Amino acid sequence: MSNRAADVSPGGPPGLAGPPGGDVRVPRAVVDLAGGEQVVPVWRNELGGLTFRLGAGRFVKWVARGTQGLDLAAEAERLRWAAPFAAVPRVLESGRDDDGTWLVTAALPGESAVRWTHDPRTAARALGEGLARLHAALPVAHCPFRWAVEDRVSRAGQRLAAGHGPEAWFPEHRHLSPEDALALLAQPPAPVRTVVCHGDPCVPNTLLAADGSVVGVVDLGSLGVADPWADLAVAAWSTEWNFGPGYAREVxxxxxxxxDEERIAYYRLLWDLT
Known part of the structure; x- marks a missing residue:
């Protein structure tokens, strides 16, 4: 659902994702896709992409034309690839028009772990268990998608050149100059191993049953082969944004x-800059 959850602690960067507030204009394509079913806006991501629930059984993601960094066709491709191996949303259809692009998926059971503020320890443990299960299930040797460090570092450089500077970073990185940050990213730790990573392993993207067990994961638009710490470092970090400090070690x-403090520091910085 997001790269950063809405309930982030004070001092976080602007542009956080979360449930949309106020009136939300429903795009014409979404109205047509609903076919008379109720349309409920449920999420707005950092780049302005919207997710709507259609009736009780479908979700549609919609991205305005020209939005950079959100490729719903790529997400559909990854979901179709992962579906035989893991509990992920089933792609129903996708398309585009002059206003934007969309991706319709079947609803999975359960609710987002971000709602488990009443029991954050269970949610944090579910996050770790879910990642372990996902990393074990997805076959690295047959995965056609990359989440390579070199590609992400190159994107970090492009974003810095476009003005994405320290004022937009998390507080723990704002003491760095752009030059220092890129110098640190230029020296990645050697992978401990490779797995097929989720790519957006934050709290909202794990779905839990009523007993706190993992029933599925969503938002796999960046899925690809990488060091498992590329997922783990950010998953644990996201518990701080949603639940406060003290739950990362549960993950x-x-x-x-x-x-692994070296890899945690590296992949959190890489996440922040990309």
């Missing part, structure tokens, strides 16, 4: 690993 423990 690592449930995944079955100890914190």
């Amino acid at each position: 690592y423990a449930a995944y079955g690993t100890a914190p």
Whole structure:
């Protein structure tokens, strides 16, 4: 649903994702896709993309024409590839018109872990368990998608050149100059191994059953082969944005690993700049 959840702690960067507030204009394509069913806006991401629930059984993502960084066709391709191996949304249809592009998927059971503010420890552990299951299930040798460090570092440089500077970063990185940040990113740690990463492993994108068990994951638009810490570092970080401090270690423990501070620091900086 998002790269950063709405309930981030004070001092976070602007442009956070979350449930849309106020009136939301429903695009004509979404009205047509609903076919008379109720249309409920449920999420707005950092770049302005919208997600709507259609009736009880479908969701549609919609992105305005010209929006950079949101490729729904790429997400549809990744969902179709991952579907035989993991519990991910089933693609129903996709398309585009002069206003934007859309992706319609079947609803999965469960609710987003972001709603588990009443039991954040269970949600954090589910995040780690879900990642472990996903990384084990998706076949690296047959994955055609990359989430390579070099590609992401190149994107970080492009964003810096376009003005995405320290004022838009998380507080823990704002002491860095753009030059220092890029210098750090130019020295990635060697991968511990490679897995097929989720690519957006934040709290809202794990779905839980009523007992707190993982029933699926959503938003796989960046899915690709990478070091598992590219997912783990950010998944644990996102518990701070949604639940406050103290739950990151639950993610690592449930995944079955100890914190790797070097890789955590590297992949959080890379995430922040991309």
